[in-house]
Amino acid sequence: MKKYLRQFLEYLEIERNRSAKTIQNYDFYLRRFFEWFGMEKKPKDITSDDVRKYRLWLNRLIDVHGEPLKKNTQNYHLIALRSFLKYLSKQDIETLAPEKIELMKMPDRHVSFIAGAELERLLEAPSKVIPQTLMSLRDKSFLELLFSTGLRVSEIVQLKKEDINLEQDEFTVLGKGGKRRVVFLSGQARYCIKQYIKKRPDMNPYLFISHDKRSKTRQTDTPITPRTAQRMIQKYAKLAGITKPVTPHTLRHSYATDLLRNGADIRSVQEMLGHSSITTTQIYTHITDKELRNTHKRFHNKKKKNIDKTDDLQ
16 A cells, blocks of 8 residues: 555656645545555455445544544545545556545535625725835735735745736736636736835845744745735734634635626636636635526516506506
8 A cells, every 4th residue: 555655646746746735635634544444455455335434434533623524624535535546546456446435515615705895995904004114015915916816825925026027917827736827917906016016125036025023034035924914814804894704715705706796707717716627616606696686686577577567556
């Protein structure tokens, strides 16, 4: 099993071009299965009954925080195992058919977003800080860029100044799985980034960096961390009087919601978000469903509505 696991992880790295983090996750999930199943056994020993017992074990497993594993985390374990079996099958190694592993049905995912006055207050919050500092200029341009592009927080913190051509309204970003996609700059985002870069005295190549004097990494060529971005948004959400939790992903959801509400089709939104599958983008269909309901009310069975009005007049 150790040999096959090593080969599978190398396959993910070379053939599938998976990120180091993804490979690390697969390694973790599969080692957990092998520890339960037995590393000394062979692939042909894996049966459907073993998988059933493993799913039961996962469902009863308590994590380091004393909590049971979340349903989606249990699914990640099964996805890793299914991918491993699929790899073995391609290598003509006898084992359980990967399609025998069915994932746990998940409840519909709830999408949290902000819009309207709340969104405006959040985007304007860094400009309300007196006096304006390099950090507040950074935070303003960060929020505007995040809402303008719908970037993942992992993508935006890795941006370098050279990645963005401020004379154009678009640039290319490297997303999940090494896939590149085009994202678009609003005029406001471009203006704020220009103002921020103009005030920067450093030579750090990254677009968003720490300006905290207490930070040990302030003088090094490193970007801000996703955790710093999270705290930044929480800070301005509080200043904006928004009581519900707001994360970088909330602004990504808000970006997608704004596009759909203004008439964008879901395939275009899929491309702009960098989703590999349309299924992922369909979590936003609650927005289009609402618009469909409004369309139904406006246009369906107009003849009957006219008859009802005539009856009212009589």
